[in-house]
Amino acid sequence: MRILFIGDIVGSPGRQIVRDRLADIVAQRQIDLVIANGENSASGFGITPKIADDLLQNGIDVLTGGNHSWDRKEVLEYMPHQPRLLRPGNFPEGSPGSGLYIGAAKNGVKYAILNLQGRIFLPAIDDPFRKADAELAKLPADVAFVLVDMHAETTSEKIALGWYLDGRVTAVVGTHTHVTTADEQVLTQGTAFITDVGMTGPHDGVIGMDRQGIIKRFLDGLPARFDVASGDVQMNCVLIETDDSGPRNSAGRLRARSIERLRLRSD
Ligand SMILES: [Fe+2]
Numbered sequence: 001m002r003i004l005f006i007g008d009i010v011g012s013p014g015r016q017i018v019r020d021r022l023a024d025i026v027a028q029r030q031i032d033l034v035i036a037n038g039e040n041s042a043s044g045f046g047i048t049p050k051i052a053d054d055l056l057q058n059g060i061d062v063l064t065g066g067n068h069s070w071d072r073k074e075v076l077e078y079m080p081h082q083p084r085l086l087r088p089g090n091f092p093e094g095s096p097g098s099g100l101y102i103g104a105a106k107n108g109v110k111y112a113i114l115n116l117q118g119r120i121f122l123p124a125i126d127d128p129f130r131k132a133d134a135e136l137a138k139l140p141a142d143v144a145f146v147l148v149d150m151h152a153e154t155t156s157e158k159i160a161l162g163w164y165l166d167g168r169v170t171a172v173v174g175t176h177t178h179v180t181t182a183d184e185q186v187l188t189q190g191t192a193f194i195t196d197v198g199m200t201g202p203h204d205g206v207i208g209m210d211r212q213g214i215i216k217r218f219l220d221g222l223p224a225r226f227d228v229a230s231g232d233v234q235m236n237c238v239l240i241e242t243d244d245s246g247p248r249n250s251a252g253r254l255r256a257r258s259i260e261r262l263r264l265r266s267d
């Protein structure tokens with residue numbers, strides 16, 4: 001089984017490269033399931049119902065989120081009606097939406113996607129480690145593939161969660177920093193891991209936003225409105241392949257055979 005995870009989609013340039021390139025990769029690499037982090041897909045801040053509908057109708061099976069999940073207020077009412085749009089599961093009980101989605105991939109394999117958010121240099125929310133334990137304990141036994149999007153600022157918190165879940169889930173991928181890390185690997189108990197998948201959007205700015213505004217903010221410290229950058233649009237993803245015939249992990253789920261970084265550039 002092959003799963004593509006697309007790093008944080010930023011603004012219309014990010015959405016455009018996904019529209020241009022996704023169908024070809026899915027066909028060429030025989031991908032069974034596509035997941036993307038969509039927390040910045042609306043002009044860099046949040047996601048709207050219209051954008052979510054569009055992404056979910058055009059090749060993305062599940063959208064994950066993060067600290068920007070709530071930036072567009074209209075999504076609060078939409079989220080409970082669209083189970084394929086996740087937000088971090090460790091937000092306080094009663095927050096709109098869910099951090100977990102269970103579905104069936106094109107090849108019939110039942111899968112679960114779990115979205116979590118770190119707590120270092122981010123708002124104080126519930127413990128993502130214990131939330132992962134609780135959500136995994138509730139999964140039906142026939143769920144064969146489990147991927148966790150750990151949306152966090154620090155490398156250490158993401159790496160720690162990767163090892164914490166090694167052998168219990170098929171993959172743990174990090175998002176949020178918008179900078180790809182070169183540490184993709186399959187951990188010793190068969191969990192594919194990368195600290196950060198990186199960003200899908202313009203790379204000639206500062207983590208997707210226009211660099212002049214960000215530099216000015218660092219110089220004068222004044223509040224400012226940031227615009228999405230424009231040039232060097234990239235789609236940063238990881239392709240995870242499972243070992244379908246090998247032994248399952250200790251939770252009875254598929255192990256990963258490989259994880260590969262993919263960087264596509266717009267022409
Ligand atoms: Fe992001």
Ligand SMILES: [Fe+2]
Pocket residue numbers: 039066067068151175176177
């Ligand atoms: Fe984020």
